[in-house]
Amino acid sequence: MQCGRHKGVVFDGNNADETIIFAYPSIEEMWCIRQILDRFYQVSGLQMNASKTVLYGLNVPNEELNLFAEVFDCKVGSFPFEYLRVPISAKSHRVSTWKPIIRKFKKKLLDELFNILSPQSWKLKVGDGSSVLFWEDIWIGVSKLRDQFPALFRISSEKIACISEIGFVDVCSNMQWDLGFVLPLDHYEEQQVQVLKIVLKDTVISPD
Template identity: 30%
Template sequence: MLALILLRCFNLASGLKVNLGKSKVFGIGIDNLDIDRLASILHCEPGCFPFKYLGLPIAANMNLVKSWNLIIEKFKNKLSIWKAKNLSFGGRLILVKSVLGSLPLFYFALFKAPKKVIAVLEGDGKHTYFWKDKWCGDIILRMEFPELYKIESEKNCKVSDRINIGDDVVFQGMWKRSPRSGRESAELEKMTSMVVDTSLSRKTDSWEWKAGEPNIFSVKSLRDLMDNNLDIHNHMGEFHWVKCVPIKVNCFVWRLLCNRILVACKLVETGILLDSVTCHF
């Protein structure tokens, strides 16, 4: 009853009422039966260590990799492919900023992550897609070799599933059926030659920014790269992202300057036939 009196005094003094339905009772050096009895008196649930508070594991040994599993899963779930497909251009931009900016700042400001956890979040050979990621030069294999990609048995395979690094780099393909047409055989020969000639190592994979010096990402280097490649200044002077303007408007204007809006003329250029490219209004 003393606990109820203390909570009532807290309520009267601060004006804040404790929601017992969302509260739990924890004990240190106390028998579990005593914790259960107190929880029954307070009409709340008994708790145990470790527990989560604001998404953070409390009383867990954060030096252990297994203690970071829930956090790693949260990163992966936030960046799942199906979510990106259902978001607008501006929504995807906000999602990436949130995952790559806010989440690391939130967790790493309180705990020092083990090196293995950092390696998983950055990516290694086991997390690099063989067909869908740009790891073999400046090309994506599924776009460069579409006929082989059609007969691939596991389209989400990783580089480590198809490449065996020993004394020599060996490509190990797994197909729904053996490549048999002339085009499939030609693509297989070209891709095998390209893959085995690629310089690979057993070190953990990491992202490298080619536009910066010395290979370090910065916002300025990205902005300079965009301005130089898109030549925006020749259209409307210098382009600025305005914070007070909705993100979708900023993105729309930027894509318009890049000639990326699918207007009628643009659809015709991509091979889509229309009755007319003139405006009906």
């Protein structure tokens, strides 16, 4: 959003109770944000909880931080801190800063895999795969693969392909899949591909 002479960025994080606001360190900017929050309260009835609000500064003198905190009637915090259980540090170049974040994402991926491969999951008999859409039909798990793996669906060039069009048996009698992903893949997409391979591991297409 535009705030004062500079641009601030509001990151919601899909959590109604916790919001981060990034802003240029000036008293003008602080008052502008305070006015926006006050107007929001008048319209919605939702008010900032000053007792749970913390102001952090990156390369900002303590005197200025204390002055800014008075605008919001909140306290001043220090790095590192946690936002939605993810550690936030001013020293992002250190490996130790990223280790807990990596652990959190790995756990999330394992949770997703567990949900996909849970006892409630099931596979539909697909025969030779010519009448079942890979992404758009419910044939493995309890939902469409496009919903289970939205990040991979977005980068696939085979969005409306049948199973038989992208799945084939190699010379070693193993199932292979050509999903036409747009390369290069980022780290999260590569992890999702590995999860998808596990999900598809026991899939076999054959004549009815």
